[in-house]
Amino acid sequence: MQPTWHRFRIDHRDFEWAVMDGSPRRLEVRSAVGEYRVVCSIMDNPPHDVRNYIARSFVLAPTILGSEFPRGAHLEAVPVSLDGGFEVAEHGLIHTEFVRSLLGRWENRSRYKWPAA
Numbered sequence: 339m340q341p342t343w344h345r346f347r348i349d350h351r352d353f354e355w356a357v358m359d360g361s362p363r364r365l366e367v368r369s370a371v372g373e374y375r376v377v378c379s380i381m382d383n384p385p386h387d388v389r390n391y392i393a394r395s396f397v398l399a400p401t402i403l404g405s406e407f408p409r410g411a412h413l414e415a416v417p418v419s420l421d422g423g424f425e426v427a428e429h430g431l432i433h434t435e436f437v438r439s440l441l442g443r444w445e446n447r448s449r450y451k452w453p454a455a
Contacts, residue, residue, distance in 0.1 A: 345370065346434045348441060349409065355437045365397060367437060368404070375404030376444065382430055393430035399423050400444050408445035420444065422451040 341356035352370035357363055363380040378400040383393055401419045405412055425440060 341366075344434055344437075346438060348438055351409070353441075355432075355434070357432050365432060365437070365440075367441065369406065369409075373404040373406040374409060376400045376402055376407070380427070380432070395427040395430040395432070397425045397427055397432070397440065400440075409441070420451065 339359065341358050343354040343356045345352060345354050347353070351372075353367060353374070354370060355365065355367045357365055357380070363382065364377055365380055366375070366377045368375040379398045381396040381398065383395075399420045399422060401417050402413065403417050405414075405416055407413050407418070423443075425436075425443065427436060
């Protein structure tokens with residue numbers, strides 16, 4: 339099944355996001371024009387979560403697949419996997435405002451660590 343792409347604007351640019359089925363599920367965010375492309379795994383219902391009747395998803399640190407990251411900057415070598423963080427999607431809900439906030443969090447270098455050169 340093909341994913342459904344959801345379009346949104348941030349900083350006067352068009353981006354799209356989609357959740358890909360699989361195990362684990364994946365969140366992909368890309369620019370409509372340009373080379374911004376990021377993908378990350380989504381861990382649903384972690385085994386240590388005792389509230390099994392409420393889905394909680396961890397959106398793991400992203401892997402940068404496109405040569406534009408952060409927005410407007412150019413990377414020489416891709417892919418690059420960031421480390422050191424995750425975000426919680428309560429009830430497993432991934433929505434546009436959540437994705438919009440992820441872009442800012444991913445680009446905050448104090449929260450996500452770049453691999454050693």
